[in-house]
Amino acid sequence: MIGRALFTSAAAAGAVAVAVYLYRRRKGAPTPASVASTPGKKTKALKEIRRVDYTTPPINIESVRLVAKLDEPNASTERGKAVSIIETALGCYYNPSVPESELVLHAEDMDVLEVAVSHQGKVKSILSPGRDYVYDAEAETLTIQRAALVGNGSDVFTLHTVVAIDPEANKQLQGLFKSSGIFCTQMEAEGYRRMTPHLDRPDVLSVYTVRIEADAGSCPVLLSNGNRTGAGALPNGRHFAEYHDPFPKPSYLFALVAGRLGVLSGQFTTAWAKREVTLNIYTEPECVDQLEFGMACIQKAMRWDEEQFGREYDLDVFNIVAVADFNMGAMENKGLNVFNSKCA
Numbered sequence: 001m002i003g004r005a006l007f008t009s010a011a012a013a014g015a016v017a018v019a020v021y022l023y024r025r026r027k028g029a030p031t032p033a034s035v036a037s038t039p040g041k042k043t044k045a046l047k048e049i050r051r052v053d054y055t056t057p058p059i060n061i062e063s064v065r066l067v068a069k070l071d072e073p074n075a076s077t078e079r080g081k082a083v084s085i086i087e088t089a090l091g092c093y094y095n096p097s098v099p100e101s102e103l104v105l106h107a108e109d110m111d112v113l114e115v116a117v118s119h120q121g122k123v124k125s126i127l128s129p130g131r132d133y134v135y136d137a138e139a140e141t142l143t144i145q146r147a148a149l150v151g152n153g154s155d156v157f158t159l160h161t162v163v164a165i166d167p168e169a170n171k172q173l174q175g176l177f178k179s180s181g182i183f184c185t186q187m188e189a190e191g192y193r194r195m196t197p198h199l200d201r202p203d204v205l206s207v208y209t210v211r212i213e214a215d216a217g218s219c220p221v222l223l224s225n226g227n228r229t230g231a232g233a234l235p236n237g238r239h240f241a242e243y244h245d246p247f248p249k250p251s252y253l254f255a256l257v258a259g260r261l262g263v264l265s266g267q268f269t270t271a272w273a274k275r276e277v278t279l280n281i282y283t284e285p286e287c288v289d290q291l292e293f294g295m296a297c298i299q300k301a302m303r304w305d306e307e308q309f310g311r312e313y314d315l316d317v318f319n320i321v322a323v324a325d326f327n328m329g330a331m332e333n334k335g336l337n338v339f340n341s342k343c344a
Contacts, residue, residue, distance in 0.1 A: 182259030
């Protein structure tokens with residue numbers, strides 16, 4: 001059953017998601033919209049976004065270096081001990097065609113622990129809250145003064161942020177959430193801002209380098225976009241994995257999955273570059289015996305893309321995750337597709 005959804009195109013997967021949403025709604029089951037509100041919190045009003053109001057982004061974010069410390073045991077915040085720490089370093093430069101202004105990033109439902117800036121690899125300077133930046137939890141924005149970002153007349157800078165989030169308490173199932181012991185992300189359309197401050201819009205493309213740290217017992221599998229470039233053990237029973245995707249992508253195509261998962265692996269050789277691509281399908285351990293058909297479908301679909309559209313896969317690994325607690329039918333993140341196994 002899982003394999004049948006893996007054979008679909010992005011458009012078909014979107015259709016499956018809509019169908020599942022309508023089915024669940026008809027049956028009275030929870031849908032992403034119905035679980036969006038948290039008890040004791042106001043439900044935010046929908047904001048209309050019009051194409052004719054488009055403005056050029058004030059900055060370009062060429063690179064993102066992200067460290068996700070899942071269930072960080074040494075975290076000390078108002079959220080308590082079961083929090084995750086997200087550290088980012090954004091390689092930025094101001095867009096010369098945009099008038100000078102303060103920088104407003106999207107940032108929703110997080111504790112901002114540190115904001116800093118560095119220039120040309122030098123030691124970062126810690127910015128002062130209230131003077132250099134303001135986090136407005138109600139407006140869901142992190143506003144940083146331009147004067148605090150530019151140095152010696154240069155509009156090129158690296159913006160560093162450290163925030164604390166609580167994936168297990170994330171009942172919107174947007175951003176990074178944890179369910180049944182598995183960390184998972186849903187970033188489309190505006191979920192990335194619930195994980196870390198960012199210019200969370202589809203016309204900002206960045207090259208991502210990611211490091212995930214987690215408990216090795218509860219999260220033996222650590223996945224993100226791109227090729228895995230490193231892995232190893234850490235103190236206190238934790239471990240890490242590092243990934244790099246050399247191709248720029250918008251924030252809504254970022255993905256992260258961590259947990260106790262089984263896997264079926266296969267191979268695919270691309271038609272022209274003769275690249276040997278490792279194919280991995282991850283799911284709950286008790287469902288691994290259902291993956292053979294899915295693997296055959298993936299291999300046929302990749303060959304069909306080459307023959308029909310001349311599109312050749314550009315990474316060394318293609319990871320697919322099918323889990324019961326994913327909030328949508330499917331999400332076609334770059335190099336790390338995520339499916340809901342209940343409707344696959």
